[in-house]
């Protein structure tokens with residue numbers, strides 16, 4: 229039989245049994261739909277996490293004390309913290325790739341102002357910090373380097389802090405108290421939202437690191453050095469460069485390991501992404517089970533159909549169909565059904581994904597690859613689960629099939 | 634192969650007939666079986682459905698095969714129709730030896746050389762008359778150039794159903810369904826038309842119509858084998874073969890052939906015969 233005739237014969241037979249066809253396809257529709265929705269949720273989560281990581285600042289490098297735990301023998305991450313202002317200054321002065329550097333210190337404490345009370349963390353940073361974090365001001369201004377040097381008691385409020393202490397107003401120029409030290413609010417940061425791990429990035433107060441060290445926390449050590457490059461391509465070279473500057477600054481001999489860790493944005497992102505990738509795979513695997521069940525449904529119906537249509541098979545053979553013709557007809561029928569079922573499933577998956585997004589506020593994403601894989605997979609299900617019934621039909625003896633009641 | 638003692642004389646009669654119809658010219662032989670046996674094994678018991686059938690059919694003959702129920706008529710028809718293999722014996726159809734052929738080759742022979750009409754019509758349900766009739770051509774692998782739609786339409790016109798092409802079987806009477814089945818058997822221009830009790834499910838009036846159609850087709854040159862257990866239907870043929878317990882016990886020409894076409898003209902039934 230010619231290909232076009234085959235498709236015609238198969239679709240005739242599919243259309244002649246609408247109820248049976250619909251029931252057969254239902255399993256595939258639900259299976260593919262479930263895969264699409266699950267993967268949409270997973271990929272949506274991945275996209276959201278990527279956006280959150282990007283919001284940290286796009287070309288971010290973070291230097292933390294202690295050796296990297298990955299790669300060889302670790303002496304324990306919590307080695308003696310030797311990060312210093314001098315390190316930060318040396319990086320700023322010597323690095324070719326880094327465009328901004330800021331030491332970071334922090335402490336958690338109560339802030340009182342406008343008769344309100346809010347517990348938050350105070351981050352001591354340098355004037356480069358808004359550049360590194362890619363963070364603009366909603367109100368007011370940032371402090372300048374002379375104010376840092378002079379250890380001025382100036383603060384910039386994160387959006388959450390501003391909303392809680394001064395709801396609905398611009399707090400620029402107002403005074404608040406931190407650990408009984410009066411400080412002046414000179415600006416408010418734009419809202420940035422949550423981090424990948426779910427903490428509120430806007431629940432923060434920024435102050436000159438000098439002021440935090442001397443007047444608020446009293447610690448002279450710094451906890452982190454943050455830096456950034458102007459393009460992502462420069463990140464690896466900048467990291468190498470920072471590592472060698474830091475080793476020099478810490479006077480490490482050749483056989484000594486780093487007593488600090490330099491990581492970039494992508495290292496941090498990878499960790500988070502791999503978690504959500506695992507989640508996506510898991511969701512897809514669960515959904516695939518329903519696709520498998522759908523496939524078994526097809527096989528079931530096709531087997532019943534072979535029995536039910538034994539006479540038809542006998543007639544076809546009596547007028548000259550070869551076993552192969554019958555087999556191809558049944559295979560094509562099962563493939564056509566599962567592919568159409570797959571397409572309906574994709575459509576329903578799209579609908580369900582946007583329903584889920586609307587109801588929960590999660591972001592969902594459906595890539596063309598997902599759709600293609602789902603359709604290919606359902607065609608595969610059709611071939612795989614259609615094969616056995618088709619072979620059974622082809623193996624029938626014409627005379628037995630004709631006599632079948 | 635041992636048979637009843639009368640067998641040889643009966644066969645001679647058929648040979649006389651063949652000689653009468655133009656000699657033993659091999660070109661004129663459509664099919665020939667020699668010592669065809671069929672044994673059905675059912676567990677430990679064996680059923681001998683055919684016990685050595687020698688049969689020669691010439692082009693243009695119309696033969697009735699009669700016999701009691703269980704005498705082996707359907708078994709013989711199925712073997713002649715290449716739906717089944719004989720247990721032993723040889724079978725030539727249109728010059729080729731058939732019984733050793735593969736399943737696929739048999740399928741092709743059924744497709745091109747044989748038109749089969751069944752008692753139960755065996756049309757595809759929910760499929761129009763036209764689609765039913767064109768079906769054999771869709772499985773045609775011979776490479777001959779035919780337009781299935783056109784050929785199917787012509788075949789339906791030949792059996793007088795040119796105006797029923799789009800009807801499904803359940804919208805047609807029994808006689809009309811059987812005529813669709815005959816059109817399907819004709820559409821691939823077979824060498825031989827086989828009908829196993831084609832009137833078994835029809836009333837007597839419709840039976841005459843179907844037989845008149847067979848006689849008309851036979852008059853146009855088609856070789857036809859009809860199985861029946863009704864005498865008055867058998868007498869529509871030119872030659873009668875009787876089976877009993879798997880043996881051919883009679884094979885002779887019919888002296889006074891019944892003229893179904895003529896009878897129809899005298900008292901026309903509800904379904905007029907095609908005028909072709």
Ligand SMILES: Nc1ncnc2c1ncn2[C@@H]1O[C@H](COP(=O)(O)OP(=O)(O)O)[C@@H](O)[C@H]1O
Pocket residue numbers: 673674675680681682700701702703704705706707708709
């Ligand atoms: N598939 C089969 N299996 C076993 N026995 C069969 C089968 N087909 C026919 N027979 C037996 O073979 C004999 C001849 O059957 P059949 O050719 O159908 O007779 P008829 O058509 O003359 O009534 C019967 O005894 C029948 O029971």
Ligand SMILES: [Mg+2]
Pocket residue numbers: 706707708
């Ligand atoms: Mg019978």
